[in-house]
Amino acid sequence: MKRIKKAVLAGGTIAALALAGCAVEPGTQGGGSSNTLTVACGATEEWCKAMTDAFSAKSGIQTSFVRLSSGETVARLTATKNAPEFDVWHGGPADGFGAAMAAGLIEPYTAENAAKIPAKYKDPNGNWTGVYVGALGFCSNQARLKDKGLGLPQSWDDLLDPKLKSQVSTAHPSTSGTAFTTLWTQVARLGSEDKAIDWMKKLHSNVLQYTKSGTAPGQIAGRGEVAVGLVFSHDCVLYKERGMTDLEVSFPKEGTGYEIGGVAVIKGGKNADGAKQYVNWALSAEAQELGPGAGSYQLPTNPDAKLDSRMVDLNTIKLVDYDFAKAAAHKKELTARFDAEVAAQPKE
Template structure:
């Protein structure tokens, strides 16, 4: 699946950002904009991408609009848990970044409310929730982030198959996050379910790989750093995270993809239900969907594929047409996530290694 061309659209965010607005509920439950009220206030973002990406985004939005914006960096599972715990008095206004499997779980729990940004029309339809609960801001492919020096010491080739990760020589040499906390790791789990034909088969593969896993990290980006430091041979991350670490000096890292097919993420943005400043939160979403906002990512080493067709294409971004992708069903993944991660906890993560 490659980038899909779409016609450039006149972006209406600037008028919204400069003119300000207030929001009141409409008859269908979505928010309606009052263009005459001031924007003002402050917002807090639950941010699921890299820390420097989050910082650059909120700083640019504040500079552009004068709205105070802050963020808390959270993995997907943490974000849903925090939003659910504070459902009566939400601490966040927007969720920005992280795989939309988690956004679907949050939607089903009543933690998000629909908002169809005027800037969403330019985003390809497969990167948007049909009911307006989230819109995609970037796309990334799951891959292997390997340390060539460690592989050489072990006498193991760069992995190009999921079965390669089951090699006994890689015992304690694979790093992955925990699918209960990490959207990246849940993508890994759901990829196995998809490519192998069912939950039982997917869990069986994860149980086999468990024997080679050093530890399950909380954050989905951590395995790339662990591999980069030479603590393991292979980390399972979205490939753009591995490229970021390469660019930051971890030159032993190499990116590869499984020939049988791999999963991918659509990184989303959504309005948190009960936001204390819905007008500013909507303005942030509108802004985040523009090409200018999305172009901030590569300036801080985040090389995801961008969903706005007018955004810049960096040569360090993966070409999805060159990667074999599984038929990743985001709606099915979201629906299955609570029960499937509970089974992973009970049947795999807690199990002794052979």
């Protein structure tokens, strides 16, 4: 396994990892034969490596990946639509897959074992199928909160406290599926896009920075640079486990959003047969049980997969009524509004 190579490509600066001694170099295109496969991977690099390495070993297909956020993946797939550089998209929230589906970037495929996956975790037409579920939460640095005289946030409006000025980190919804989940969660709980944008305007002064990566706010909170990061709770659990011991997860009492991480075949990819094999494997209990070993504690969608005690119990938190199809349909216009009406505005 070669080390990470930095490459400036059409979706921003990404880390291209070489698997089985074959690097994905800037400007090259993977998946060029039936013996190679290239995956656009939306989870952590450690998880992506574990998944692609395991599939390579099982199938004999040399599999590499490029780690990209949801927004970057859609942008890259759009830019290379006539000559796709990827064969599979694995990981990342379902509304991103919905946007790719609407743009004709992914190909319907009903996997051999898709019947095992509950209907609520997959597209009814087979455009994408869920491989994991994660809940959005508050990843707080308890020491920083104590310095501010605050306890763990229990409500979305707790984040609007003036004591948290420049003490909240969240990603940008144009690039991050996690951040778009945060934005659409406000739509779901408040009842309209206008009210969601108004709430985000109120939060704006308390945001230190809008990161590109959806996982970065948890690390920023873990380093004590802010008091609260908005991330999926499993990421916060990982960072605490890896030494950021001041971190603690809490969930908003009004309800929180959640993600269904998907997998899909890229339309026009160079290795369609290999891509379908990969999707079949990704939906298996065997594949989904690899997560905890790679520090990924999302809930598996395959009911036969074993659970880990570090995974969130969805029965203990309140979830909003998150409409993934509607979120995907409104993503472009809503992120444009966020750019213009929230992120571009000066902070008070």
